[in-house]
Amino acid sequence: MTERGLWLGPDNRVAHRDDLATFVERALRLDDAAVIRLRARPNGMVVAWVATGFDVLACRVVAGRLAPADLSAGADALLPNLRAMAPDGHVDPGFAMDSGWRGVLPPDTGFVHLDDVPARAVLGLAQRGASLAKEHSGAHGPPASLLDQEVLDVASADDSVGIPMRCVLALTAMDFLPQAPSRDRFDPEGVSPDEVVRVRVTPTWLRVDARFGSVYRRRGDPAIVLR
Structure with a gap:
């Protein structure tokens, strides 16, 4: 019987363990019942996915192998x-929670780069969005009209996409931008003026890449609701 689990590394396995633990910790901060989906790539990498609660997926990539290849x-x-990783990099993922994940994942390939956006501009939008969300939130959280508002238009010669506030807030909620620890999460001055986020698309998915992770949103309606 094949042993079930995640094996991080072999190089820099402690760093990969810490990266993944940080990702999982942030997911729990958003939802104490969060489900993490782990998926192996053929290049010796493993992608960790989580539904952020904004109808947006977030992911982080680490080096390792996985058995089975999707759990x-x-x-x-x-x-x-x-945190209790074995010396060989083995991590027991715990009980299988495959039934706790709903919906599909975006493809690994096929994304076209549209443009880069200054990270400070993204944080400025997140700052305004968080303020509005606090002001107008009800019993069920921020209104959908605020979350669905497209706050950035990004275009290339061949395609264009509007980035909704959902993606901006998910990106900052997962702390995917390299901000100074002394700064507020939404402070644009807390990130280097040279830092960018990269916007990529397929016909059906929007992807926003930051230094420490990526967020994905289904293009068009209806959104894929995962949990």
Whole structure:
């Protein structure tokens, strides 16, 4: 019987463990019942996915191997097991939670680069969005009209896309931008003026890449609701 689990590394396995643990910890901060989906890539990398609660997916890529090649785990079980990683890099993902993941994942390939956006501009939008969300939120959180508002238009010669506030808030909620620790999460001055986020698309998906992770949103309606 093939052993089930995640093996990080082999190079810099502690760094990969810490990267993944940080990702899982942030997912739990958004949802204490978060489910993490782990998926192996053929190049010796593993992608960790989570539904952020904004109808936006977030992911982080680490080096490692996975058995089976696609599994889901509870974030609350995965986090302590990451901290208890074995010397060979093995991590027990805990009980299988495959039934806890709904919806599809975006493809690994086929994304076309549209343009880069200054990270400071993204943080400025997040700052305004967080303020409006706090002002107008009800019992069920921020209104959909605020989250669906397209706050950035990004275009190339062949395509264009509007980036909704959902993606901006998901990116900052997962702390994917390299901000100074002394700064507020939404402070544009907390990130280098040279830092950018990269916008890529397929006909059906929008992808925004930042230094420490990526967020994905289904293009068009209806959105893919995962949990």
